Amino acid sequence: MNPVAAQPSISDPEAIAANLEDRTAEQAIEWMFETFGESHYIACSFQKTSSVTAHLASKVNPQARFFYLDTDVLFPETYETRDRLAASMGVEFDRFHNLTLEEQAAKHGDELWNRDPDACCGLRKVEPMRRALSSVDCWLAGVRRADSASRAKTPKFGWDKRFELWKLNPLADWSERDVWNYIHEHDLPYNPLHDHGYPSIGCTHCTKPVGEGGSPRDGRWAGLEKSECGIN
Ligand code: SF4
Structure with missing residues (x-):
């Protein structure tokens, strides 16, 4: 799909993407709201x-709009973090x-995550993600270049071919220290599993x-060779 045809309000996406590379996360998020209005999902x-x-x-x-994918096998600490963030930010x-x-x-047999994790992620993450994004023009993710080698070239803004809409990664250039400094400076709730050896947190069956x-x-x-669930 031609991204310009799909989203006429973005007339020069390459120039916009280049410009956003020099903006702060807050400025990039402000730009997203100005450009897409309600047609965004975080x-x-x-x-x-x-x-x-x-928080940003x-x-x-x-009126920012947020969503999450509930695979039914998230950690109890993850659900608690959801509730603490909702209460503290009023969202x-x-x-x-x-x-x-x-x-x-x-339909697919017991413990599909052990036998075919790509199929399990497809059912429990990609399918609901597709539904979540079907009615908006831009989504926002917390992907950072420092997360992994495969994410090292993540742009702050670009066309998401998989889900066919625009994607903003406002924290793409943030370091681990930047993230924790922001959390502590603003006294934000965060997932306590990070304090117990989990730098990245997904489903209980697939996270150590x-x-x-x-x-x-x-x-x-x-x-396993697998390193992504198919949504980023
Ligand atoms: S991370 Fe594991 S349990 Fe979660 S959807 Fe993917 S394969 Fe299934």
Whole structure:
């Protein structure tokens, strides 16, 4: 799909993307609201970067729209973080969900995450993500270049070919220290699993703590080639 045809209000996306590279996260988020109005959706996984993006976006625009993907196998600490962020920032997180675990087992067999994690992520993450993004023109993610080698070239703004809409990554150039400095300076709630060896947090079945010197995403699908769930 031609991105210019898909979103006429973006007349020179390459120039805009270049310009956004020099803006702060807050300025980039302000630009998103000015450009797309209500037609935006901010994805939250309730990891550390969600604390930052939820705070920045709700400060800039009290009507900011947030959503999350509920796989039914998130950590209890993740659900608690969702509730603490909602209470502290006065925002709502819209829940997107696909089939129940029982329905998945009946259709695809037990423990699909062990036998075919790509298929499991497709059902429990990609499908509800597609529904969440189907009615907006731009989504916002907390992806950072420092997360992993595969994310090292993440632009702050660009066309998301997979979901066919614009995507803003306002924290793309933030370091780990930048994230924690922001959280502590603003006394934000954050997922307590980060204090217990989990630099990256996904589903309970597919996330392990990372030892000293490991890469931040080593605990995701540990031991498998898989490093992404198919939404970023
Ligand atoms: S991270 Fe694991 S449990 Fe979660 S959707 Fe993907 S394969 Fe399934």
